[in-house]
Amino acid sequence: xxxxxxxxxxxxxxxxxxxKIECRxxxxxxxxxxxxxxxxxxxxxxxxxxxxxxxxxxxQGVEKDKFLINHASLTLSTLTVTSAHPEDSSFYIxxxxxxxxxxxxxxxxxTVV
Amino acid sequence: xxxxxxxxxxxxxxEGDSAVIKCTYSDSASNYFPWYKQELGKRxxxxxxxxxNVGEKKDQRIAxxxxxxxxxxxxxxxxxxPEDSAVYFCAASQTSGTYKYIFGTGTRLKVLx
Numbered sequence: 001x002x003x004x005x006x007x008x009x010x011x012x013x014x015x016x017x018x019x020k021i022e023c024r025x026x027x028x029x030x031x032x033x034x035x036x037x038x039x040x041x042x043x044x045x046x047x048x049x050x051x052x053x054x055x056x057x058x059x060q061g062v063e064k065d066k067f068l069i070n071h072a073s074l075t076l077s078t079l080t081v082t083s084a085h086p087e088d089s090s091f092y093i094x095x096x097x098x099x100x101x102x103x104x105x106x107x108x109x110x111t112v113v
Numbered sequence: 114x115x116x117x118x119x120x121x122x123x124x125x126x127x128e129g130d131s132a133v134i135k136c137t138y139s140d141s142a143s144n145y146f147p148w149y150k151q152e153l154g155k156r157x158x159x160x161x162x163x164x165x166n167v168g169e170k171k172d173q174r175i176a177x178x179x180x181x182x183x184x185x186x187x188x189x190x191x192x193x194x195p196e197d198s199a200v201y202f203c204a205a206s207q208t209s210g211t212y213k214y215i216f217g218t219g220t221r222l223k224v225l226x
Contacts, residue, residue, distance in 0.1 A: 034213060034214075036216075041219075041221075042218070042219070043202065043216050043217065043218045043219050044157070044202065044216045045216075046213055046214070046215065046216075049213055093156060093157075095214075097212075101147050101159050101162060102147070102159070102214060104156040104157050104158075105156065106155075106156050107155075107156055
């Protein structure tokens with residue numbers, strides 16, 4: 001099956017700094033990728049749809065200026081959490097539609113201190 | 114937009130018993146319904162899916178049923194084993210693999226040995 005790599009797996013940053021998370025589709029060209037956020041013991045909440053070569057589509061309530069998404073190639077999408085605050089601490093996970101459904105990245109646990 | 118509700122939120126069963134998790138969706142245009150299993154700290158893994166032109170699908174100990182009229186679908190796990198313990202998420206989508214998934218709130222299944 002398809003392989004999706006996500007980095008970093010864990011990151012701790014200071015409040016006010018920015019963090020970049022990468023999602024790579026290693027063996028599948030993805031014109032679309034999805035970014036989800038998962039709080040402890042909660043569901044996967046869709047944040048945005050990353051579109052290769054064009055602007056991302058954000059879900060209602062998600063600040064596009066805070067969560068910057070770049071999808072410059074068919075194999076890489078990045079999510080940058082800008083000016084991070086403790087409430088941004090969460091598990092961020094990307095997914096790639098691979099024909100037979102989604103393949104998820106391994107997730108990034110972000111802790112903002 | 115689509116809204117997916119999932120019940121129960123937690124479920125404990127004795128090893129060997131069956132487990133049933135139910136989901137309802139709101140958008141009649143949804144036509145693809147995957148189920149994911151997520152172990153602690155890991156990425157969700159697809160375990161079974163069903164399309165709207167099928168009422169039931171089975172894969173060994175796992176089965177999914179779909180009632181399009183009532184807009185609900187269920188996951189059935191028979192002969193449960195301790196390794197089935199995890200969080201299970203249902204999702205609804207309009208197109209397999211190319212459209213965003215809206216996930217249910219999750220069910221924490223615990224299989225007691």
